[in-house]
Amino acid sequence: MKIAIVGAGPRGISTLDQINLSSDQLTRESLDIIVFDSFDIGGSVWIADQNHLLIMNTPCGQATLFSQNTSKTPSFFDWIKSPNSSLAVKITKLTPNQKEALLTEIENLSATDYASRSLFGVYAKWAFTELVSMLTQKEISINFINQEVTSITVTFPNQFEVQTSSFTDSFSAVFMATGFPLNTLTKSENNLIDFAAEHKLTYIPAKNPSLTNLETIRPQETVILRGLGLTFYDYVTLLTQGRGGHFSIDDKGRYHYHKSGQEPVIYGFSRRGYPSHAKGSYEKDLAETMTPQFLTISYLKKLSPSSLSYQTFLKLMIKDLAYVYYTKSLPDLSKEELVSQLSNGHLDDNIKKQLLPHRIFDFDKLIRPESTVKPSDLDDFSSTIGDFLLDDATEALQGNQTSPMATTFEMIRDLRKSIRFIIENDLFDPSDYVNQFLGSFKSLNNFLAAGPAVNRLLELEALVRSNIVHFIAPPVEFKTSKNKFIVKNHWHSIEATTLIESRLPKESVIAANDNVYKKLLNTTIKPHTLDNANNLQTGAIAVERKTNQVINYENKIVKNLFIWGLPTEGLHFQTTTVAQTTPDNFFIKESQEMFKAFIQNINS
Numbered sequence: 304m305k306i307a308i309v310g311a312g313p314r315g316i317s318t319l320d321q322i323n324l325s326s327d328q329l330t331r332e333s334l335d336i337i338v339f340d341s342f343d344i345g346g347s348v349w350i351a352d353q354n355h356l357l358i359m360n361t362p363c364g365q366a367t368l369f370s371q372n373t374s375k376t377p378s379f380f381d382w383i384k385s386p387n388s389s390l391a392v393k394i395t396k397l398t399p400n401q402k403e404a405l406l407t408e409i410e411n412l413s414a415t416d417y418a419s420r421s422l423f424g425v426y427a428k429w430a431f432t433e434l435v436s437m438l439t440q441k442e443i444s445i446n447f448i449n450q451e452v453t454s455i456t457v458t459f460p461n462q463f464e465v466q467t468s469s470f471t472d473s474f475s476a477v478f479m480a481t482g483f484p485l486n487t488l489t490k491s492e493n494n495l496i497d498f499a500a501e502h503k504l505t506y507i508p509a510k511n512p513s514l515t516n517l518e519t520i521r522p523q524e525t526v527i528l529r530g531l532g533l534t535f536y537d538y539v540t541l542l543t544q545g546r547g548g549h550f551s552i553d554d555k556g557r558y559h560y561h562k563s564g565q566e567p568v569i570y571g572f573s574r575r576g577y578p579s580h581a582k583g584s585y586e587k588d589l590a591e592t593m594t595p596q597f598l599t600i601s602y603l604k605k606l607s608p609s610s611l612s613y614q615t616f617l618k619l620m621i622k623d624l625a626y627v628y629y630t631k632s633l634p635d636l637s638k639e640e641l642v643s644q645l646s647n648g649h650l651d652d653n654i655k656k657q658l659l660p661h662r663i664f665d666f667d668k669l670i671r672p673e674s675t676v677k678p679s680d681l682d683d684f685s686s687t688i689g690d691f692l693l694d695d696a697t698e699a700l701q702g703n704q705t706s707p708m709a710t711t712f713e714m715i716r717d718l719r720k721s722i723r724f725i726i727e728n729d730l731f732d733p734s735d736y737v738n739q740f741l742g743s744f745k746s747l748n749n750f751l752a753a754g755p756a757v758n759r760l761l762e763l764e765a766l767v768r769s770n771i772v773h774f775i776a777p778p779v780e781f782k783t784s785k786n787k788f789i790v791k792n793h794w795h796s797i798e799a800t801t802l803i804e805s806r807l808p809k810e811s812v813i814a815a816n817d818n819v820y821k822k823l824l825n826t827t828i829k830p831h832t833l834d835n836a837n838n839l840q841t842g843a844i845a846v847e848r849k850t851n852q853v854i855n856y857e858n859k860i861v862k863n864l865f866i867w868g869l870p871t872e873g874l875h876f877q878t879t880t881v882a883q884t885t886p887d888n889f890f891i892k893e894s895q896e897m898f899k900a901f902i903q904n905i906n907s
């Protein structure tokens with residue numbers, strides 16, 4: 304039997320881990336596995352020799368590539384703390400500087416720290432080598448073809464032809480773990496490419512910053528970054544520290560930037576105008592999650608499919624956030640009293656009086672901070688953002704169980720279990736899900752709960768003080784004129800020679816610039832829709848929810864064609880993470896369910 308794994312990122316490696324764990328049930332006949340990726344093992348996100356300054360936004364004690372934590376299949380942190388990590392760094396092809404940086408990192412990391420993506424890349428290579436060795440001992444052959452798959456065709460039931468530019472073969476099963484696609488550019492993005500080419504400017508569409516060539520950007524050149532999430536922080540790091548600048552920290556904990564002289568001048572903007580909040584420093588156990596009082600699984604279990612409106616969801620979520628916020632800011636208030644008052648919709652005025660007005664929980668202000676800025680501060684919006692970064696960092700440093708604000712943001716992450724339950728059980732009203740949740744919730748989640756480690760905010764604040772990074776208050780008008788990119792608001796008009804879309808590609812392969820999916824969409828796979836009459840597409844590929852096997856245009860399961868991860872985002876929730884060591888991890892459960900189905904298929 305031949306198995307193809309398309310993609311050598313965390314899901315590709317996890318597929319191998321499952322083959323290894325199920326090998327007893329798979330090896331009645333000879334087994335050949337081929338892994339395909341045009342990037343090296345680890346995939347396009349976890350490139351071992353990428354810039355060491357780029358860090359993960361998952362604490363290293365939570366990440367793993369294996370479904371069982373053993374000495375041969377250790378979690379990321381257990382691997383870091385074993386001699387295997389420094390040995391692996393020494394034998395990986397890296398520059399001497401990078402090796403040194405990684406070895407120092409290994410010495411110093413604690414479980415709640417954020418490791419470099421490069422180190423996770425070395426771990427991925429090590430994990431792959433270990434899996435190959437374990438599989439080879441079981442006489443399972445495994446090969447890596449360092450090429451892009453260009454086409455997958457269903458030839459017979461349970462037979463798939465997989466092609467690259469120089470290889471074609473037939474497989475009994477295909478596991479597609481292809482991650483982020485390249486988007487098909489919109490008309491306006493194509494116009495920007497043409498405009499940049501015509502005027503010798505630089506335009507960088509949405510993509511992973513470590514795959515971007517920034518060398519053409521000259522020192523002191525004006526660069527516009529459109530988007531202020533995690534990718535913005537990456538670009539700022541690459542264009543400052545990545546160009547030889549460095550930070551010092553004074554005895555009050557304030558960061559100061561020392562220029563190299565190679566930095567461009569950066570202007571950032573977005574619809575909201577504010578960069579993402581920091582992740583709070585970890586105080587709780589990495590596996591511990593806070594329990595909601597309102598969006599509880601027992602409440603959700605009573606709902607029937609399609610019955611939950613986005614407004615009801617939001618109201619319950621806000622109550623849960625207010626609950627954790629007030630348990631931290633009013634520790635003397637009884638929890639029962641708090642739940643009872645929030646259930647009635649508001650806090651008693653006598654209780655509110657105990658708090659300064661700016662300490663009253665106000666969700667609208669939280670997600671629309673731009674609406675609270677005094678008009679007099681809009682002119683010098685960069686210093687408004689500087690203050691915001693310092694305030695947010697102060698809260699984050701207090702910790703995610705002490706600071707009311709940092710605990711609130713942590714709660715958004717802890718509500719993911721309830722949100723996943725809602726999505727996996729189709730509880731949302733379909734139109735609210737597609738038109739509101741998929742847009743609005745993701746944006747607020749990215750802003751409040753998916754930001755970077757706190758030192759990135761302190762660095763950014765120092766860069767604002769050094770006049771290297773500037774922010775432009777919304778609403779901002781963007782245009783091209785004469786031979787420049789221009790961003791303009793009521794107070795300023797900035798002309799730039801480089802425009803970077805500082806965000807990741809859209810989380811959907813439906814309209815992506817990807818030949819494999821384009822062809823499969825014409826022949827075999829179809830978009831996942833929630834409401835056939837209205838053709839409400841979630842952006843996902845239609846797969847059987849439990850097993851991730853493709854559902855074709857005739858609504859039949861295509862046995863042994865598995866697609867998991869980002870191409871199923873919309874049908875599943877939060878597929879853009881690595882596997883975690885936390886109990887009941889969705890990534891790991893998915894991989895196990897797929898393999899149960901696969902074994903059943905081959906035995907039937």
Ligand SMILES: Cc1cc2nc3c(=O)[nH]c(=O)nc-3n(C[C@H](O)[C@H](O)[C@H](O)COP(=O)(O)OP(=O)(O)OC[C@H]3O[C@@H](n4cnc5c(N)ncnc54)[C@H](O)[C@@H]3O)c2cc1C
Nearest residue numbers: 310312313314340346347359360451452481482868880881
């Ligand atoms: C810049 C960046 C930073 C991130 N940081 C974190 C983080 O800190 N923590 C976290 O949990 N998540 C992070 N993520 C999310 C990331 O999606 C997941 O961590 C994880 O990489 C998903 O694993 P995957 O295997 O599903 O996809 P990927 O890691 O994206 O791997 C997919 C692989 O498939 C390959 N592929 C695609 N099409 C083909 C084809 N036709 N033929 C052959 N190969 C193909 C790609 O080249 C790629 O290597 C980050 C993502 C990005 C882009």
